[in-house]
Amino acid sequence: MVLPADLPAPVDDGAAEHLRGSRVPEVDLPATDGRHVNLARLPGRTVLYAYPRTGRPGEAPLVDDWDLIPGARGCTPETCGFRDHHAEMRQAGAEVFGLSTQTTEYQQELATRLHLPFAILSDAGLELTRAWRLPTFEVAGQTLLRGAQRRLNGGYWSVMSVKAYAVTRLFQRKTPTT
Helix, strand or coil: CCCCCCCCCCCCCCCCHHHCCCCCCCCEEEECCCCEEEHHHCCCEEEEEECCCCCCCCCCCCCCCHHHCCCCCCHHHHHHHHHHCHHHHHHCCEEEEEEECCCHHHHHHHHHHCCCCCEEEECCCCHHHHHCCCCEEEECCEEEECCEEEEECCEEEEECCCCHHHHHHHHHHHCCCC
């Protein structure tokens, strides 16, 4: 999947700066694999990438000017990047999750269509978003996660701007050699 070269790039405006060194709030989130996941209670390394929303093939975008919103377009290719490098991240000892404010039912279509080997978490109730003060934007009456990139607790907080390959390399460098 190739993105147009003229998409506006997300800018790190510091809205996620408070996440550096912070603790993940105690919130249970429904996952596309049927679990309820509390990120604060997970052992080991976790890669959490977040994104505004994904569309569905054949459906119109949420708004006509979706591609003009910095960081909005490209959530599906980003997810494919994490899928394509999932084995490397697992080998480096990390569990991977996607996160959006879409419902689990909506996310399930994506997980099935893309054959994701990891779960997507739903924060449709905005519990984690509010508790952790995640950067958001409003469009068409929906609250969506917006572009940010921060290293966090041995992993990355990512919305659109970090590629799975770079995260994989980070974890490979941190993996002890035998």
